[in-house]
Amino acid sequence: MIHLVPLAQIAPHQVEALLDRAFGPGRHERTAYRVRAGTRAIPELSFAAVAEDGALLGTIQCWPVSLACDDGDCVAMVMVGPVAVEPAAQQGGIGRMLMRHMLDAADAMRDPLPLMLIGDPEYYGRFFGFDAAHTSRWRLPGPFEARRLLARGTGVPECAGELQPRRVVPD
Numbered sequence: 001m002i003h004l005v006p007l008a009q010i011a012p013h014q015v016e017a018l019l020d021r022a023f024g025p026g027r028h029e030r031t032a033y034r035v036r037a038g039t040r041a042i043p044e045l046s047f048a049a050v051a052e053d054g055a056l057l058g059t060i061q062c063w064p065v066s067l068a069c070d071d072g073d074c075v076a077m078v079m080v081g082p083v084a085v086e087p088a089a090q091q092g093g094i095g096r097m098l099m100r101h102m103l104d105a106a107d108a109m110r111d112p113l114p115l116m117l118i119g120d121p122e123y124y125g126r127f128f129g130f131d132a133a134h135t136s137r138w139r140l141p142g143p144f145e146a147r148r149l150l151a152r153g154t155g156v157p158e159c160a161g162e163l164q165p166r167r168v169v170p171d
Helices: 012-023 025-029 031-035 094-108 121-128
Strands: 002-006 047-051 056-069 074-085 115-118 149-152 161-165
Touching: 002 094, 012 025, 012 056, 012 074, 025 031, 031 074, 031 161, 047 094, 056 094, 074 094, 074 161, 094 121, 121 149
Parallel strands: 074 115
Antiparallel strands: 002 047, 047 056, 056 074, 056 161, 115 149
């Protein structure tokens, strides 16, 4: 049996080790890391999958970002990912379970923000309703494939602009 728990219950070094195993040592060079640089994961939308024996099997993290539109508007959004699964446990539905749990939590928020991610459109579109319908004029601080820049939710901005970290002041 797999339990989903808040990511805050997992030691940060365990999360980092899982991310290294899932994505390799060059993961910090990815554009997604630049988009969310200097921010902290959103606790209410970040979860871990844990086995009965306490082994960490997977994680999902969400980050505060914004789209600074060229017309001067700034739209708050949530960046989804990384979704990491222990390599030996991949293809077992853990990533999908984490995504579904996070989406349920996001939908239950009082004022849900649009969600965005960089990922496989066939997978994230088919199972979770993400698409690139409004993202073609978005810029990121690094290389990316335009077809993999996806968004979901009400209020997804259609403006041209740059995705950037959004600093959140704690309550």
